[in-house]
Amino acid sequence: MKTALQKEAVVTHTASTGTAATRRLGLLSIALLTLTVVLGLFVSDEDVIQGSTVRIMYVHVPTIWVAYMAFAFTAVCSAIYLSGKNRSLAWDRVSGASAEIGVLFVATSLVTGSLWGRITWGTYWVWDARLTSTAFLFITYIGYLAVRRLGGTQRQRAKRSAVLALLAVLEIPLVHFSVRLWRSLHQEASVANRGTDVKLDGLMLFTLFLGLVAFTVLYVWMLFHRQRGIALEDAMSDKGLDIAIEQRRAESMVK
Amino acid sequence: MTSNSSHSRWKVVRSIARKDVLVEWNSRVLTNQVAPFALVVMIMFAFALDNEGILQRVAPGLVWLATLFSMLVVVQRSFAVETADGALDALRVAGVSPSGIFFGKSLALMVQLFVLQALLMVVALVLYNVEISAVGVIEAIVTMVAATCGLAFVGTLYGGLAAGARGRETLLPLLLLPVVAPVLIGATRATEAAFEAAGTNVSEGWAWIGLLGVFAVVFGAVGSLAFGPLIDE
Numbered sequence A: 001m002k003t004a005l006q007k008e009a010v011v012t013h014t015a016s017t018g019t020a021a022t023r024r025l026g027l028l029s030i031a032l033l034t035l036t037v038v039l040g041l042f043v044s045d046e047d048v049i050q051g052s053t054v055r056i057m058y059v060h061v062p063t064i065w066v067a068y069m070a071f072a073f074t075a076v077c078s079a080i081y082l083s084g085k086n087r088s089l090a091w092d093r094v095s096g097a098s099a100e101i102g103v104l105f106v107a108t109s110l111v112t113g114s115l116w117g118r119i120t121w122g123t124y125w126v127w128d129a130r131l132t133s134t135a136f137l138f139i140t141y142i143g144y145l146a147v148r149r150l151g152g153t154q155r156q157r158a159k160r161s162a163v164l165a166l167l168a169v170l171e172i173p174l175v176h177f178s179v180r181l182w183r184s185l186h187q188e189a190s191v192a193n194r195g196t197d198v199k200l201d202g203l204m205l206f207t208l209f210l211g212l213v214a215f216t217v218l219y220v221w222m223l224f225h226r227q228r229g230i231a232l233e234d235a236m237s238d239k240g241l242d243i244a245i246e247q248r249r250a251e252s253m254v255k
Numbered sequence B: 001m002t003s004n005s006s007h008s009r010w011k012v013v014r015s016i017a018r019k020d021v022l023v024e025w026n027s028r029v030l031t032n033q034v035a036p037f038a039l040v041v042m043i044m045f046a047f048a049l050d051n052e053g054i055l056q057r058v059a060p061g062l063v064w065l066a067t068l069f070s071m072l073v074v075v076q077r078s079f080a081v082e083t084a085d086g087a088l089d090a091l092r093v094a095g096v097s098p099s100g101i102f103f104g105k106s107l108a109l110m111v112q113l114f115v116l117q118a119l120l121m122v123v124a125l126v127l128y129n130v131e132i133s134a135v136g137v138i139e140a141i142v143t144m145v146a147a148t149c150g151l152a153f154v155g156t157l158y159g160g161l162a163a164g165a166r167g168r169e170t171l172l173p174l175l176l177l178p179v180v181a182p183v184l185i186g187a188t189r190a191t192e193a194a195f196e197a198a199g200t201n202v203s204e205g206w207a208w209i210g211l212l213g214v215f216a217v218v219f220g221a222v223g224s225l226a227f228g229p230l231i232d233e
Helices: A004-014 A020-043 A052-083 A089-120 A129-148 A154-186 A202-254 B002-027 B029-049 B052-084 B087-093 B098-127 B134-162 B168-179 B181-195 B202-231
Strands: none
Touching (some): A020 A052, A020 A202, A052 A089, A089 A202, A129 A154, A154 B168, A154 B181, A154 B202, B002 B052, B029 B098, B052 B087, B052 B098, B052 B134, B052 B168, B052 B181, B087 B098
16 A cells, blocks of 8 residues: 555655657757757858857847847746635746746856857956846846845735745836936947948848847747746645655554 | 724724833834934044034035935834834734824834934034024924934835844845935035035025935835735735
Protein backbone atom coordinates (compact mmCIF):
# COMPACT_ATOMS: atom_id res chain seq x y z
CA MET A 1 0.00 0.00 0.00
CA LYS A 2 1.38 3.35 -0.98
CA THR A 3 1.28 6.15 1.54
CA ALA A 4 0.48 9.69 0.45
CA LEU A 5 4.13 10.52 0.92
CA GLN A 6 5.22 7.90 -1.56
CA LYS A 7 2.52 8.99 -3.97
CA GLU A 8 3.76 12.54 -3.65
CA ALA A 9 7.27 11.40 -4.41
CA VAL A 10 6.01 9.68 -7.53
CA VAL A 11 4.08 12.78 -8.57
CA THR A 12 7.02 15.12 -8.14
CA HIS A 13 9.34 12.71 -9.81
CA THR A 14 7.27 12.26 -12.90
CA ALA A 15 5.70 15.71 -13.04
CA SER A 16 7.28 17.61 -15.86
CA THR A 17 6.70 21.12 -17.07
CA GLY A 18 7.02 19.97 -20.65
CA THR A 19 4.44 18.59 -23.06
CA ALA A 20 4.67 17.52 -26.68
CA ALA A 21 3.65 21.04 -27.70
CA THR A 22 6.30 22.80 -25.59
CA ARG A 23 8.94 20.40 -26.85
CA ARG A 24 8.10 21.41 -30.39
CA LEU A 25 8.19 25.04 -29.36
CA GLY A 26 11.58 24.49 -27.75
CA LEU A 27 12.96 22.86 -30.89
CA LEU A 28 11.58 25.72 -32.97
CA SER A 29 13.29 28.31 -30.77
CA ILE A 30 16.59 26.41 -31.00
CA ALA A 31 16.29 26.31 -34.78
CA LEU A 32 15.42 30.02 -35.04
CA LEU A 33 18.21 31.05 -32.66
CA THR A 34 20.70 28.95 -34.60
CA LEU A 35 19.61 30.59 -37.82
CA THR A 36 19.94 34.03 -36.20
CA VAL A 37 23.46 33.15 -35.05
CA VAL A 38 24.47 31.93 -38.50
CA LEU A 39 23.00 34.93 -40.31
CA GLY A 40 24.20 37.40 -37.68
CA LEU A 41 27.75 36.14 -37.31
CA PHE A 42 28.64 34.81 -40.74
CA VAL A 43 26.25 35.79 -43.51
CA SER A 44 25.32 39.42 -42.84
CA ASP A 45 27.76 42.18 -43.75
CA GLU A 46 29.85 44.31 -41.43
CA ASP A 47 28.67 47.81 -40.76
CA VAL A 48 30.50 50.59 -42.63
CA ILE A 49 31.28 52.52 -39.46
CA GLN A 50 30.96 50.00 -36.63
CA GLY A 51 32.48 46.98 -38.34
CA SER A 52 31.73 43.63 -36.78
CA THR A 53 30.49 45.11 -33.52
CA VAL A 54 27.16 45.74 -35.20
CA ARG A 55 26.49 42.02 -34.84
CA ILE A 56 25.81 42.46 -31.13
CA MET A 57 22.68 44.33 -32.22
CA TYR A 58 21.03 41.03 -33.24
CA VAL A 59 20.95 40.02 -29.58
CA HIS A 60 20.88 43.41 -27.90
CA VAL A 61 17.82 44.87 -29.63
CA PRO A 62 15.51 41.81 -29.69
CA THR A 63 16.15 41.03 -26.01
CA ILE A 64 15.13 44.50 -24.86
CA TRP A 65 12.04 44.42 -27.08
CA VAL A 66 11.01 41.07 -25.67
CA ALA A 67 11.72 42.35 -22.15
CA TYR A 68 9.36 45.30 -22.69
CA MET A 69 6.79 42.87 -24.03
CA ALA A 70 7.25 40.58 -21.03
CA PHE A 71 6.75 43.43 -18.55
CA ALA A 72 3.71 44.69 -20.44
CA PHE A 73 2.30 41.16 -20.30
CA THR A 74 2.98 41.05 -16.56
CA ALA A 75 0.98 44.25 -16.14
CA VAL A 76 -1.89 42.99 -18.29
CA CYS A 77 -2.14 39.69 -16.40
CA SER A 78 -1.94 41.54 -13.09
CA ALA A 79 -4.77 43.84 -14.14
CA ILE A 80 -6.84 40.82 -15.17
CA TYR A 81 -6.14 39.17 -11.82
CA LEU A 82 -7.20 42.24 -9.87
CA SER A 83 -10.30 42.93 -11.95
CA GLY A 84 -11.50 39.34 -12.40
CA LYS A 85 -14.32 37.97 -10.30
CA ASN A 86 -12.92 34.49 -9.78
CA ARG A 87 -9.35 35.76 -9.38
CA SER A 88 -7.63 32.69 -10.71
CA LEU A 89 -4.09 32.31 -9.40
CA ALA A 90 -3.05 31.23 -12.90
CA TRP A 91 -2.93 34.93 -13.89
CA ASP A 92 -0.60 35.58 -10.99
CA ARG A 93 1.72 32.72 -11.96
CA VAL A 94 1.89 33.90 -15.55
CA SER A 95 2.65 37.46 -14.35
CA GLY A 96 5.48 36.23 -12.18
CA ALA A 97 6.91 33.94 -14.85
CA SER A 98 6.80 36.71 -17.44
CA ALA A 99 8.57 39.17 -15.12
CA GLU A 100 11.29 36.63 -14.36
CA ILE A 101 12.04 36.16 -18.05
CA GLY A 102 11.82 39.91 -18.61
CA VAL A 103 14.50 40.51 -15.96
CA LEU A 104 16.70 37.91 -17.61
CA PHE A 105 16.30 39.59 -21.00
CA VAL A 106 16.92 43.12 -19.68
CA ALA A 107 20.09 41.79 -18.08
CA THR A 108 21.15 40.28 -21.40
CA SER A 109 20.46 43.53 -23.17
CA LEU A 110 22.36 45.59 -20.59
CA VAL A 111 25.39 43.29 -20.72
CA THR A 112 25.53 43.12 -24.52
CA GLY A 113 24.93 46.86 -24.72
CA SER A 114 27.77 47.73 -22.38
CA LEU A 115 30.13 45.34 -24.19
CA TRP A 116 29.23 47.08 -27.43
CA GLY A 117 29.71 50.45 -25.74
CA ARG A 118 33.16 49.47 -24.54
CA ILE A 119 34.25 48.81 -28.11
CA THR A 120 32.40 51.63 -29.83
CA TRP A 121 32.40 54.42 -27.25
CA GLY A 122 35.39 53.22 -25.26
CA THR A 123 33.35 52.94 -22.07
CA TYR A 124 31.01 50.37 -20.57
CA TRP A 125 28.50 52.91 -19.38
CA VAL A 126 27.37 56.42 -20.23
CA TRP A 127 24.86 58.39 -18.17
CA ASP A 128 22.48 58.56 -21.05
CA ALA A 129 18.76 58.86 -20.29
CA ARG A 130 17.83 55.61 -21.97
CA LEU A 131 20.57 53.60 -20.30
CA THR A 132 19.78 55.02 -16.89
CA SER A 133 16.05 54.36 -17.27
CA THR A 134 16.78 50.80 -18.36
CA ALA A 135 18.88 50.25 -15.27
CA PHE A 136 15.94 51.49 -13.20
CA LEU A 137 13.62 49.17 -15.08
CA PHE A 138 15.91 46.27 -14.21
CA ILE A 139 16.05 47.16 -10.51
CA THR A 140 12.30 47.78 -10.32
CA TYR A 141 11.50 44.27 -11.54
CA ILE A 142 14.13 42.70 -9.32
CA GLY A 143 12.17 44.37 -6.52
CA TYR A 144 8.96 42.92 -7.94
CA LEU A 145 10.44 39.42 -7.91
CA ALA A 146 11.64 39.95 -4.33
CA VAL A 147 8.11 40.93 -3.29
CA ARG A 148 6.83 37.70 -4.82
CA ARG A 149 9.11 35.83 -2.44
CA LEU A 150 7.98 37.71 0.66
CA GLY A 151 5.98 34.80 2.02
CA GLY A 152 2.41 34.66 3.25
CA THR A 153 -0.38 32.93 1.40
CA GLN A 154 -0.51 32.60 -2.37
CA ARG A 155 -3.44 35.02 -2.42
CA GLN A 156 -1.39 37.60 -0.55
CA ARG A 157 1.49 37.15 -2.95
CA ALA A 158 -0.84 37.51 -5.93
CA LYS A 159 -2.50 40.69 -4.70
CA ARG A 160 0.68 42.39 -3.54
CA SER A 161 2.61 41.65 -6.69
CA ALA A 162 -0.31 42.55 -8.97
CA VAL A 163 -0.60 46.00 -7.38
CA LEU A 164 3.16 46.41 -7.59
CA ALA A 165 3.21 45.44 -11.28
CA LEU A 166 0.60 48.11 -12.02
CA LEU A 167 2.53 50.69 -9.96
CA ALA A 168 5.63 49.87 -11.99
CA VAL A 169 3.78 50.82 -15.17
CA LEU A 170 3.17 54.23 -13.63
CA GLU A 171 6.62 54.59 -12.13
CA ILE A 172 8.70 53.76 -15.19
CA PRO A 173 7.46 56.62 -17.42
CA LEU A 174 7.87 59.04 -14.49
CA VAL A 175 11.45 57.91 -13.91
CA HIS A 176 12.19 57.99 -17.62
CA PHE A 177 10.76 61.48 -17.99
CA SER A 178 12.70 62.91 -15.05
CA VAL A 179 15.94 61.22 -16.06
CA ARG A 180 15.56 62.68 -19.55
CA LEU A 181 14.99 66.10 -18.02
CA TRP A 182 18.05 65.59 -15.85
CA ARG A 183 20.25 64.67 -18.80
CA SER A 184 18.93 67.26 -21.21
CA LEU A 185 19.93 70.07 -18.88
CA HIS A 186 23.23 68.68 -17.73
CA GLN A 187 24.91 66.69 -20.41
CA GLU A 188 27.52 67.91 -22.79
CA ALA A 189 27.53 66.46 -26.29
CA SER A 190 26.44 62.89 -25.81
CA VAL A 191 28.36 60.04 -27.32
CA ALA A 192 25.15 58.07 -27.25
CA ASN A 193 23.89 59.85 -30.34
CA ARG A 194 26.73 58.73 -32.48
CA GLY A 195 26.01 55.77 -34.69
CA THR A 196 22.32 55.52 -33.89
CA ASP A 197 21.37 56.81 -37.32
CA VAL A 198 22.57 53.72 -39.11
CA LYS A 199 20.85 52.60 -42.25
CA LEU A 200 20.24 48.91 -42.26
CA ASP A 201 20.55 46.97 -45.48
CA GLY A 202 18.02 44.28 -46.34
CA LEU A 203 19.79 41.30 -44.84
CA MET A 204 20.71 43.13 -41.64
CA LEU A 205 17.12 44.16 -41.16
CA PHE A 206 15.95 40.62 -41.88
CA THR A 207 18.41 39.20 -39.34
CA LEU A 208 17.24 41.70 -36.76
CA PHE A 209 13.62 40.70 -37.22
CA LEU A 210 14.53 37.04 -37.26
CA GLY A 211 16.27 37.65 -33.93
CA LEU A 212 13.10 39.27 -32.62
CA VAL A 213 10.98 36.30 -33.68
CA ALA A 214 13.52 33.82 -32.29
CA PHE A 215 13.71 35.51 -28.90
CA THR A 216 9.94 35.86 -28.77
CA VAL A 217 9.50 32.12 -29.35
CA LEU A 218 12.14 31.50 -26.69
CA TYR A 219 10.20 33.76 -24.32
CA VAL A 220 6.94 31.92 -24.95
CA TRP A 221 8.64 28.58 -24.43
CA MET A 222 10.25 29.71 -21.18
CA LEU A 223 6.97 31.26 -20.05
CA PHE A 224 5.15 27.93 -20.35
CA HIS A 225 7.80 26.13 -18.36
CA ARG A 226 8.25 28.72 -15.65
CA GLN A 227 4.52 29.17 -15.20
CA ARG A 228 4.08 25.42 -14.74
CA GLY A 229 7.12 25.34 -12.49
CA ILE A 230 5.55 27.95 -10.23
CA ALA A 231 2.26 26.02 -10.30
CA LEU A 232 4.12 22.90 -9.12
CA GLU A 233 5.85 24.89 -6.38
CA ASP A 234 2.47 26.19 -5.25
CA ALA A 235 0.98 22.70 -5.31
CA MET A 236 3.90 21.41 -3.27
CA SER A 237 3.50 24.09 -0.63
CA ASP A 238 -0.23 23.32 -0.48
CA LYS A 239 0.48 19.66 0.05
CA GLY A 240 3.38 20.22 2.43
CA LEU A 241 1.08 20.01 5.43
CA ASP A 242 -0.61 16.85 4.22
CA ILE A 243 2.77 15.24 3.76
CA ALA A 244 3.91 16.24 7.23
CA ILE A 245 0.79 14.70 8.76
CA GLU A 246 1.29 11.54 6.73
CA GLN A 247 4.91 11.33 7.87
CA ARG A 248 3.88 11.57 11.50
CA ARG A 249 1.31 8.86 11.00
CA ALA A 250 3.87 6.63 9.32
CA GLU A 251 6.25 7.09 12.25
CA SER A 252 3.64 6.00 14.77
CA MET A 253 2.80 2.95 12.64
CA VAL A 254 6.43 1.80 12.81
CA LYS A 255 6.43 2.02 16.59
CA MET B 1 -24.43 64.94 2.77
CA THR B 2 -21.34 65.15 0.62
CA SER B 3 -19.83 67.92 2.66
CA ASN B 4 -20.67 65.93 5.78
CA SER B 5 -18.87 62.78 4.56
CA SER B 6 -15.84 64.77 3.38
CA HIS B 7 -15.85 66.45 6.76
CA SER B 8 -15.74 63.08 8.54
CA ARG B 9 -13.06 61.85 6.09
CA TRP B 10 -10.89 64.78 7.05
CA LYS B 11 -11.52 63.99 10.71
CA VAL B 12 -10.30 60.41 10.18
CA VAL B 13 -7.20 61.62 8.35
CA ARG B 14 -6.45 64.10 11.06
CA SER B 15 -6.91 61.71 13.95
CA ILE B 16 -4.70 59.05 12.33
CA ALA B 17 -2.02 61.63 11.62
CA ARG B 18 -2.34 62.93 15.17
CA LYS B 19 -1.98 59.40 16.56
CA ASP B 20 1.21 58.80 14.54
CA VAL B 21 2.77 62.12 15.43
CA LEU B 22 1.89 61.53 19.10
CA VAL B 23 3.46 58.08 19.03
CA GLU B 24 6.61 59.61 17.57
CA TRP B 25 6.55 62.48 20.00
CA ASN B 26 6.31 60.14 22.97
CA SER B 27 8.95 57.72 21.78
CA ARG B 28 11.31 60.50 20.60
CA VAL B 29 12.74 58.14 17.98
CA LEU B 30 12.82 60.94 15.39
CA THR B 31 14.72 63.36 17.58
CA ASN B 32 16.88 60.87 19.44
CA GLN B 33 17.76 58.43 16.68
CA VAL B 34 16.77 59.44 13.14
CA ALA B 35 17.94 63.06 13.26
CA PRO B 36 21.33 62.17 14.77
CA PHE B 37 21.66 59.46 12.12
CA ALA B 38 21.01 62.04 9.38
CA LEU B 39 23.54 64.34 11.00
CA VAL B 40 26.23 61.67 11.08
CA VAL B 41 25.54 60.90 7.41
CA MET B 42 26.15 64.57 6.58
CA ILE B 43 29.44 64.50 8.50
CA MET B 44 30.48 61.26 6.80
CA PHE B 45 29.91 62.90 3.41
CA ALA B 46 32.39 65.58 4.45
CA PHE B 47 34.95 62.90 5.38
CA ALA B 48 34.43 61.08 2.10
CA LEU B 49 34.62 64.14 -0.15
CA ASP B 50 37.24 65.99 1.89
CA ASN B 51 37.11 69.28 0.01
CA GLU B 52 35.14 72.36 0.95
CA GLY B 53 34.68 73.51 -2.64
CA ILE B 54 33.25 70.16 -3.68
CA LEU B 55 31.04 70.07 -0.60
CA GLN B 56 29.52 73.44 -1.44
CA ARG B 57 28.96 72.28 -5.01
CA VAL B 58 27.24 69.01 -4.05
CA ALA B 59 25.54 70.14 -0.80
CA PRO B 60 22.01 70.06 -2.33
CA GLY B 61 22.43 66.46 -3.45
CA LEU B 62 23.84 65.42 -0.08
CA VAL B 63 20.92 67.00 1.78
CA TRP B 64 18.48 64.98 -0.30
CA LEU B 65 20.44 61.74 -0.12
CA ALA B 66 20.56 62.04 3.65
CA THR B 67 16.80 62.70 3.60
CA LEU B 68 16.12 59.58 1.55
CA PHE B 69 18.25 57.38 3.82
CA SER B 70 16.53 58.73 6.92
CA MET B 71 13.16 58.37 5.26
CA LEU B 72 13.68 54.61 4.97
CA VAL B 73 14.03 54.44 8.75
CA VAL B 74 11.03 56.68 9.36
CA VAL B 75 8.76 54.72 7.01
CA GLN B 76 9.76 51.45 8.63
CA ARG B 77 8.97 52.94 12.04
CA SER B 78 5.63 54.19 10.82
CA PHE B 79 4.52 50.67 9.88
CA ALA B 80 6.30 48.79 12.64
CA VAL B 81 4.00 50.69 14.99
CA GLU B 82 0.95 49.50 13.03
CA THR B 83 1.83 45.85 12.58
CA ALA B 84 3.28 45.16 16.03
CA ASP B 85 -0.10 44.53 17.66
CA GLY B 86 -2.16 44.09 14.53
CA ALA B 87 -3.19 47.73 14.83
CA LEU B 88 -3.63 48.07 11.08
CA ASP B 89 -6.13 45.19 11.01
CA ALA B 90 -7.90 46.68 14.00
CA LEU B 91 -8.27 49.98 12.16
CA ARG B 92 -9.74 48.19 9.15
CA VAL B 93 -12.11 46.16 11.30
CA ALA B 94 -13.23 49.39 12.96
CA GLY B 95 -14.41 50.51 9.52
CA VAL B 96 -11.80 53.17 8.87
CA SER B 97 -11.49 53.67 5.10
CA PRO B 98 -8.16 52.64 3.54
CA SER B 99 -7.76 56.02 1.87
CA GLY B 100 -8.31 57.66 5.25
CA ILE B 101 -5.51 55.57 6.72
CA PHE B 102 -3.35 56.33 3.68
CA PHE B 103 -3.73 60.10 3.89
CA GLY B 104 -3.49 60.09 7.69
CA LYS B 105 -0.23 58.19 7.75
CA SER B 106 1.08 60.25 4.84
CA LEU B 107 0.31 63.46 6.70
CA ALA B 108 2.20 62.24 9.77
CA LEU B 109 5.14 61.25 7.56
CA MET B 110 5.09 64.67 5.91
CA VAL B 111 5.37 66.39 9.28
CA GLN B 112 8.29 64.20 10.33
CA LEU B 113 10.13 64.45 7.02
CA PHE B 114 9.68 68.20 6.92
CA VAL B 115 11.21 68.59 10.37
CA LEU B 116 14.08 66.35 9.33
CA GLN B 117 14.71 68.25 6.10
CA ALA B 118 14.62 71.63 7.76
CA LEU B 119 17.26 70.36 10.14
CA LEU B 120 19.40 68.98 7.32
CA MET B 121 19.18 72.24 5.37
CA VAL B 122 20.42 74.17 8.38
CA VAL B 123 23.19 71.61 8.90
CA ALA B 124 24.24 72.02 5.26
CA LEU B 125 24.28 75.81 5.58
CA VAL B 126 26.45 75.60 8.68
CA LEU B 127 28.73 72.64 8.01
CA TYR B 128 29.23 73.07 4.28
CA ASN B 129 29.40 76.90 4.36
CA VAL B 130 26.54 77.38 1.92
CA GLU B 131 25.19 80.89 1.46
CA ILE B 132 21.58 81.50 0.54
CA SER B 133 19.56 84.54 -0.53
CA ALA B 134 16.11 85.51 0.79
CA VAL B 135 14.38 84.30 -2.42
CA GLY B 136 16.50 81.17 -2.14
CA VAL B 137 15.08 80.50 1.33
CA ILE B 138 11.52 80.71 -0.01
CA GLU B 139 12.41 78.44 -2.92
CA ALA B 140 14.05 75.92 -0.59
CA ILE B 141 10.94 75.87 1.63
CA VAL B 142 8.58 75.36 -1.33
CA THR B 143 10.88 72.59 -2.59
CA MET B 144 10.79 70.92 0.81
CA VAL B 145 6.99 71.06 0.97
CA ALA B 146 6.54 69.67 -2.55
CA ALA B 147 9.17 66.95 -2.15
CA THR B 148 7.89 65.97 1.30
CA CYS B 149 4.38 65.39 -0.05
CA GLY B 150 5.66 63.08 -2.80
CA LEU B 151 8.01 61.20 -0.49
CA ALA B 152 5.33 60.74 2.15
CA PHE B 153 2.79 59.33 -0.34
CA VAL B 154 5.27 56.91 -1.87
CA GLY B 155 6.65 55.98 1.55
CA THR B 156 3.18 55.17 2.90
CA LEU B 157 2.23 53.19 -0.19
CA TYR B 158 5.34 50.99 -0.30
CA GLY B 159 5.56 50.84 3.48
CA GLY B 160 2.03 49.43 3.49
CA LEU B 161 2.98 46.93 0.81
CA ALA B 162 5.86 45.54 2.85
CA ALA B 163 4.03 45.84 6.19
CA GLY B 164 3.55 42.59 8.03
CA ALA B 165 5.85 40.62 5.77
CA ARG B 166 9.02 39.01 6.96
CA GLY B 167 12.18 40.56 5.62
CA ARG B 168 10.57 43.93 4.97
CA GLU B 169 13.48 45.82 6.51
CA THR B 170 15.76 44.73 3.71
CA LEU B 171 13.13 44.91 0.99
CA LEU B 172 11.87 48.44 1.54
CA PRO B 173 15.03 50.26 0.33
CA LEU B 174 15.07 48.18 -2.85
CA LEU B 175 11.43 49.00 -3.60
CA LEU B 176 11.41 52.61 -2.47
CA LEU B 177 14.63 54.12 -3.79
CA PRO B 178 14.03 53.53 -7.52
CA VAL B 179 10.53 55.01 -7.22
CA VAL B 180 11.71 58.21 -5.53
CA ALA B 181 14.47 58.83 -8.09
CA PRO B 182 12.39 61.62 -9.72
CA VAL B 183 12.14 63.33 -6.32
CA LEU B 184 15.89 63.10 -5.82
CA ILE B 185 16.50 64.59 -9.28
CA GLY B 186 13.88 67.33 -9.00
CA ALA B 187 14.56 68.33 -5.40
CA THR B 188 18.34 68.37 -5.86
CA ARG B 189 18.12 70.60 -8.93
CA ALA B 190 15.63 72.94 -7.23
CA THR B 191 17.80 73.16 -4.11
CA GLU B 192 20.85 73.80 -6.28
CA ALA B 193 19.03 76.77 -7.71
CA ALA B 194 18.02 77.93 -4.24
CA PHE B 195 21.65 77.68 -3.04
CA GLU B 196 22.83 79.13 -6.36
CA ALA B 197 25.33 76.28 -6.46
CA ALA B 198 27.11 75.17 -9.65
CA GLY B 199 26.50 78.48 -11.40
CA THR B 200 22.72 78.19 -11.30
CA ASN B 201 20.22 80.97 -10.80
CA VAL B 202 17.36 81.04 -8.28
CA SER B 203 14.80 81.30 -11.08
CA GLU B 204 15.88 77.97 -12.57
CA GLY B 205 14.44 75.99 -9.68
CA TRP B 206 10.71 76.54 -10.15
CA ALA B 207 10.39 74.17 -13.11
CA TRP B 208 11.83 71.37 -11.00
CA ILE B 209 9.37 72.16 -8.23
CA GLY B 210 6.71 71.60 -10.88
CA LEU B 211 8.06 68.10 -11.43
CA LEU B 212 7.90 67.48 -7.66
CA GLY B 213 4.30 68.70 -7.65
CA VAL B 214 3.29 66.36 -10.47
CA PHE B 215 4.95 63.47 -8.67
CA ALA B 216 3.11 64.25 -5.43
CA VAL B 217 -0.29 64.56 -7.13
CA VAL B 218 0.15 61.33 -9.11
CA PHE B 219 1.23 59.24 -6.14
CA GLY B 220 -1.34 60.86 -3.85
CA ALA B 221 -4.13 59.85 -6.23
CA VAL B 222 -2.80 56.39 -7.05
CA GLY B 223 -1.80 55.70 -3.46
CA SER B 224 -5.28 56.34 -2.11
CA LEU B 225 -6.66 53.84 -4.64
CA ALA B 226 -3.99 51.15 -4.31
CA PHE B 227 -3.55 51.26 -0.55
CA GLY B 228 -6.83 49.46 0.17
CA PRO B 229 -6.06 46.28 -1.80
CA LEU B 230 -2.55 46.23 -0.33
CA ILE B 231 -3.51 46.19 3.33
CA ASP B 232 -6.79 44.23 3.01
CA GLU B 233 -5.76 40.73 3.91
